[in-house]
Amino acid sequence: MGIKNLNKLLSEEAPECMKMSPLKALNGRKIAIDASMSIYQFLIAVRQGGDANVHQQLTNEAGETTSHIQGMFNRTVRFLLEGIKPVYVFDGKPPSLKSGELLKRREKRAKAEADLKTAKEAGDAEEENKQNKRLVRAGTKENDDCKKLLRLMGCPVVEAPCEAEAQCAALCKQGKVYASATEDMDCLTFATPVLLRKMTFAKDAKSEIQVLEYAKAVKALNLTHDEFVDLCIMLGCDYCDSIGGVGPVTALKLIREHKCIENVLKWIKREGKKFKVPDSWLSKEEKEEEGEEEKKEGEEEKVEDEKVSEEKVSEEKPSAEADAENKSEDANTTTTTTTTTTTASAKPPSTTSSTSTVTPPKTTGAVKINMSEPVYIGARRLFKNHEVLEDQTLTWKECDGPGLTKFLVDEMGFNPDRIASGIDKIKKAYKTNSKPQMRMDSFFTVKKAPNADLLQKKRQAEKDKKKKGGNKKQKKGSFSRR
Amino acid sequence: MFEARLTNGSILKKLLEALKDLVTDANIDCSEEGLSIQAMDSSHVSLCAVALRSDGFDHFRCDRNISLGFNSQNLGKILKCADNTDMITLKAEDSADNLTLMFESKNQDRISDFELKLMDIDADHLGIPDTEYKTTIRMPSNEFKRIITDLQVLGDTCTIAVTKEGVRFSVTGDLGTGNVLVRSTNGVDKEEEEAVVIDMEEPVELTFALRYLNFFTKATNLGPSVVISMSPDVPVVVEYPIEQIGHIKYYLAPKIDDAEE
Numbered sequence: 001m002g003i004k005n006l007n008k009l010l011s012e013e014a015p016e017c018m019k020m021s022p023l024k025a026l027n028g029r030k031i032a033i034d035a036s037m038s039i040y041q042f043l044i045a046v047r048q049g050g051d052a053n054v055h056q057q058l059t060n061e062a063g064e065t066t067s068h069i070q071g072m073f074n075r076t077v078r079f080l081l082e083g084i085k086p087v088y089v090f091d092g093k094p095p096s097l098k099s100g101e102l103l104k105r106r107e108k109r110a111k112a113e114a115d116l117k118t119a120k121e122a123g124d125a126e127e128e129n130k131q132n133k134r135l136v137r138a139g140t141k142e143n144d145d146c147k148k149l150l151r152l153m154g155c156p157v158v159e160a161p162c163e164a165e166a167q168c169a170a171l172c173k174q175g176k177v178y179a180s181a182t183e184d185m186d187c188l189t190f191a192t193p194v195l196l197r198k199m200t201f202a203k204d205a206k207s208e209i210q211v212l213e214y215a216k217a218v219k220a221l222n223l224t225h226d227e228f229v230d231l232c233i234m235l236g237c238d239y240c241d242s243i244g245g246v247g248p249v250t251a252l253k254l255i256r257e258h259k260c261i262e263n264v265l266k267w268i269k270r271e272g273k274k275f276k277v278p279d280s281w282l283s284k285e286e287k288e289e290e291g292e293e294e295k296k297e298g299e300e301e302k303v304e305d306e307k308v309s310e311e312k313v314s315e316e317k318p319s320a321e322a323d324a325e326n327k328s329e330d331a332n333t334t335t336t337t338t339t340t341t342t343t344a345s346a347k348p349p350s351t352t353s354s355t356s357t358v359t360p361p362k363t364t365g366a367v368k369i370n371m372s373e374p375v376y377i378g379a380r381r382l383f384k385n386h387e388v389l390e391d392q393t394l395t396w397k398e399c400d401g402p403g404l405t406k407f408l409v410d411e412m413g414f415n416p417d418r419i420a421s422g423i424d425k426i427k428k429a430y431k432t433n434s435k436p437q438m439r440m441d442s443f444f445t446v447k448k449a450p451n452a453d454l455l456q457k458k459r460q461a462e463k464d465k466k467k468k469g470g471n472k473k474q475k476k477g478s479f480s481r482r
Numbered sequence: 483m484f485e486a487r488l489t490n491g492s493i494l495k496k497l498l499e500a501l502k503d504l505v506t507d508a509n510i511d512c513s514e515e516g517l518s519i520q521a522m523d524s525s526h527v528s529l530c531a532v533a534l535r536s537d538g539f540d541h542f543r544c545d546r547n548i549s550l551g552f553n554s555q556n557l558g559k560i561l562k563c564a565d566n567t568d569m570i571t572l573k574a575e576d577s578a579d580n581l582t583l584m585f586e587s588k589n590q591d592r593i594s595d596f597e598l599k600l601m602d603i604d605a606d607h608l609g610i611p612d613t614e615y616k617t618t619i620r621m622p623s624n625e626f627k628r629i630i631t632d633l634q635v636l637g638d639t640c641t642i643a644v645t646k647e648g649v650r651f652s653v654t655g656d657l658g659t660g661n662v663l664v665r666s667t668n669g670v671d672k673e674e675e676e677a678v679v680i681d682m683e684e685p686v687e688l689t690f691a692l693r694y695l696n697f698f699t700k701a702t703n704l705g706p707s708v709v710i711s712m713s714p715d716v717p718v719v720v721e722y723p724i725e726q727i728g729h730i731k732y733y734l735a736p737k738i739d740d741a742e743e
Contacts, residue, residue, distance in 0.1 A: 016604075027525040083525075435639070437691060438735035440522055440529050440608060443717055449607035450511045451549030458602065 002185035004236035009248040010212070014220030015459060020208040023199075026178075027083040028439050030394070031196065032158075032168040034182030035088040035150075039142055042071030065142070066412050072146050073408070076153055077422050080429035083437070087156045087177055087394050090143055091164045092387075097239040097378050152404045153426060154397040158389065166190045166386035176394055179211075188214055189232040189383050191225060223255065229383045230376075231255045234264070239379035243268075244276030261376050280375040396433070399426045484512050484548055484574045487541040491570030491585065493704070493724060495561045497532060500701035500722075500730055502554040504530055504694075507603050509549040512574075516542070516728065520607060528694045529608060529717075529733040538727025540569075546576050551603035560596045574600075610733070615711035615719070617644045617686050620679040621664060623708040623722060627699040629662050634692050636660045639737060643687040644712065649680060653692070675706040686712045688736045695720070698732040 010017060046058060046067035058067045079086045094102060116131035150157050160167035168180035169190035179194035180187050187195050197210040218228050234251040236242040246254070258264045268275050401423045408414040449455075488494060501508070501519070508521035516539075519532040536542040564570055564585040573582040584595040629651050633640050637655025644650075648665040666680040701722045702708075711719040717733040724730065 019604075022524055024524045025526055027527065435689065435737045435739060437525075437527055437737050438717075439526050440717065440733065440735050441526060441606065443735060444529075444608035444610050444733075446606045447609040449509070449549075449604060450547065451509055451551075452604065452607075454549065455602055455604050 002183070002238070003189060003232045004242070005248040006185045006188070006232060006235055009235070009252065010217055010221075013252065014217050016220055016456065017213050017216035019211045019213075021211050022208055023082055023084075026196075026209070028436055029178040030085040030087065030176070031079075032087045032089050032171045032177045032180045033199075034164045034168055034180070034184060034187075035146060035157075036091040036143070036164050037182050037184060038072065038075070038088075039068045039146055042068040043142070046071045064412075066414070068142050069145055069149055069408070069412055070414070072149055073153075073419075073422060076150065076155060077425050077429075080426055080433075083429070083433065085155075085396055085433070087158060087171065088146070088150050089158045089160055089164045089167045089171070090147065092159060092161045095162055095239065095382055095386075097375070097382060100240070101238040148407065149404075152400045152407060154399040154430065156392075156394040156396065158392055158394075161389060162387040165192075167388050168192060170386075170388040170390075171392065171394075174390070176392065186232065186237060186383075188212060188217065189229055189237070190386060221252070226384075227255050227259060229380055230261045232383070233261065233376050233379050237379060237383075239382055240375040241278040241280060243278070243281070246275055261380075278375075282374060396430075398430050399423060401427070483543065483545050483576060484550075485541065485543045485571065486512075486517065486536075486539045487569065487571040488538075489540050489569050490725070491564050491568040492566040493534075493727065494570050495564060495566065496701075496703045497724075497730065498554060498558045498561050500704060501530060501532070502558045503700060504528065504697045504732075505554050507551065507553050507601065507605070509551050509603050509605070511547070511549050512544045513547045514544055521605065522608075523694070523697075526606075527691070527735050528697070529610075531610070531731045531733070532728070533731075534724070534728040538725075541571075548574065548576060549603075550574055550581050551601040552581065552598060553601065557598055560598055563594065563596065613713065613716070616684050616713045617680070617682045617711070619644065619649055619664075619681075619710045619712075620677070620707055621649075621710070622676055622678075623699075623702045623704075623706060625664070625678075626708050626710070627702045629664070630692065630695045630699050632662065633660055634696060638692050639689055640692045640695065641687060641689045642710075642712065642718070643685070644680065644682055645685045646682070686714055688712055688714070688718060689738075690718065690734055690736055694732075694734050698734070701730050701732075704730060 043065070058070055059065055076086060112131045116128060119127035119131055147157050147159075158167060158171070165180070165182055165184050165187040168177075168182060169187055169192035171177045172180050172192045172194065179196050180192040181196040181199050183197055185195075191214055193214050195212040195214070197212065198207070199209055218225065221228065221231075223231060231251055233240065234242055234246060234255065235248055254264045254267070258267055265277060265281070268277060404423055405416070405419060408419045409416045501521075504523050505521040506524065508519050511518045511520075514536065516536040517532070517534040520529065522529045536544070560583055561570075564583075565587060567588045568585040569588075571582075571584040571586070573584065574580070579600055580597045581600055582595060582597050584593065586593050630640075633651060633653040636657050636659065637653040640651055640653045642649065642651055648663050650661060650663050652661045653659065664678055667676075667678045668680075698720045704724050705722045707723070709719075709721040709723070711721070715736070715738070717735045720732040720734070722730050
């Protein structure tokens with residue numbers, strides 16, 4: 001899911017593009033939300049059962065899952081009350097290049113199924129919960145339920161022809177909305193001007209939203225858009241493998257030096273570097289050449305391989321740490337309104353690369369990859385020219401009270417009082433929004449704060465200090481080992 | 483090195499009272515010209531700008547431009563420890579993490595000093611152009627405060643309309659409606675501070691959230707009069723001049739009829 005380690009890389013190399021901001025600051029904004037991502041979060045997080053029990057998704061009398069409806073309803077009401085105008089964007093068909101990634105996810109799913117079985121036999125409730133969550137799938141029915149719900153609530157729904165993140169970014173670029181909201185970092189690769197993350201707040205917690213600005217990010221990294229896309233591909237995206245032995249720091253360095261993947265590959269070849277370039281990255285001719293070389297260098301490569309694997313281990317460590325951090329952070333934020341979640345194992349699919357649960361609704365089996373061109377070119381094309389809808393008109397209508405009651409109370413078996421109060425809130429929000437409060441920044445332009453330069457210097461100094469401190473530690477470590 | 487001394491320390495006390503409900507964190511930007519603060523509320527609907535000129539201080543020294551980031555609740559707490567008659571001195575080193583506040587009582591029999599930990603704040607800074615407004619109203623600040631408090635009883639949105647007749651503040655709510663018309667006192671013999679002066683190029687009518695106007699009236703103690711400037715479709719400016727030293731200006735974005743939906 002997303003771009004591997006991009007978040008970490010940005011927080012280290014371009015901290016000025018990230019900001020935490022209270023939900024209130026989004027008052028009056030239109031925001032495109034990746035609905036598929038939200039549905040997964042709800043299916044995973046909105047459950048009942050105590051710590052020691054096996055958790056159950058919420059269901060209605062007929063046994064149909066309603067976790068996602070519950071979650072979607074409550075969150076949307078909250079958005080509307082804050083003066084936010086949400087647009088929900090649903091995934092279309094996944095791009096054919098993603099099939100490799102989807103295959104991996106399916107494998108993980110199969111593994112989770114097996115693990116679930118063993119856990120059940122062993123009676124390990126915690127493990128069972130964990131694996132259960134890995135098996136969650138949002139199918140066509142869940143998506144259709146949510147679309148129906150949102151239309152009844154008066155919110156616009158956009159069905160993307162392909163990936164929802166790309167559509168969100170497109171709406172944002174066209175100026176139809178202020179920002180895209182998803183956990184998926186590749187939204188930034190699609191160049192959404194503003195990306196919002198961690199909008200998974202508990203109702204009254206003071207949790208803040210992470211705001212990422214694309215323009216500031218590329219400026220701070222000192223890259224062009226093309227270079228940034230290539231960087232993301234090298235970090236590892238959903239569409240192709242990445243070069244073995246190249247971590248975030250190396251990737252950034254290489255792109256800064258060589259400007260594009262083609263040059264990086266040439267350099268690797270010229271310098272005879274020990275990076276493992278996946279076969280799919282090579283063009284036909286190169287593959288043939290490579291085959292010959294391999295025979296010759298058989299002996300040497302063995303030694304090099306060892307080095308590569310060593311490097312890999314050292315690079316994987318920080319990412320594992322980052323994942324752990326993310327998990328604990330997200331565990332705090334996903335405890336949603338009405339139901340209890342085990343915080344330890346609650347994790348939305350987005351941030352951890354190990355979760356297998358996220359699979360777009362329709363998985364087209366056919367693998368269509370143009371074998372004659374290196375796969376990263378296809379990935380690059382996807383990031384730059386994604387299939388999106390233009391000319392969407394977004395209108396927020398008054399909510400259909402009776403329709404909502406019929407759907408939620410009669411069909412889904414929700415508590416009538418709770419739904420009635422929810423409908424009241426939506427109506428109230430609609431009324432206030434009919435004469436919307438303007439924002440200060442729509443009149444006055446944002447300019448650099450007087451202390452901006454100083455702050456940046458200070459941060460840079462701190463960063464350098466940290467790096468030095470880190471080195472010292474390492475030295476100490478190696479000393480004691482001796 | 484930054485140092486500024488103000489014999490009338492109560493100005494700083496009142497200033498913080500005027501800020502702290504609207505703004506949580508802000509920077510005091512210090513330069514040779516004086517002190518300035520610019521900050522928005524958390525919803526980015528209103529903006530508050532303070533300017534205190536260096537010549538208004540009894541002593542002012544600022545070698546390098548610095549920004550002192552403070553939490554307004556915390557600074558307010560410290561300023562509460564100063565008496566209204568105290569002389570207040572602000573001090574900070576060029577790259578300091580602390581702001582020193584020294585309070586000296588009138589007859590020098592008590593001197594207290596406090597240190598406030600500063601914070602790094604990078605908030606959006608807005609460039610506000612100098613604009614000519616179509617109407618300006620100058621009226622007693624007490625009068626303005628009273629109108630806002632009264633109207634808040636009835637609703638949460640208030641329309642301010644300036645016509646030849648005068649300024650009409652009106653509100654509509656669940657209880658009913660309310661109107662307050664304030665007429666110009668031109669020609670009537672009155673003290674300058676009690677006068678209502680309306681300068682109108684063309685009629686203007688704008689709608690605002692009373693909640694924010696109410697926050698603005700916290701500055702009433704800073705001066706006897708308030709100046710309200712309005713033009714169609716732009717934020718209103720509510721300015722309180724502060725004695726000989728500067729001003730506090732509040733900007734509030736209007737509520738508009740949503741044309742696109």
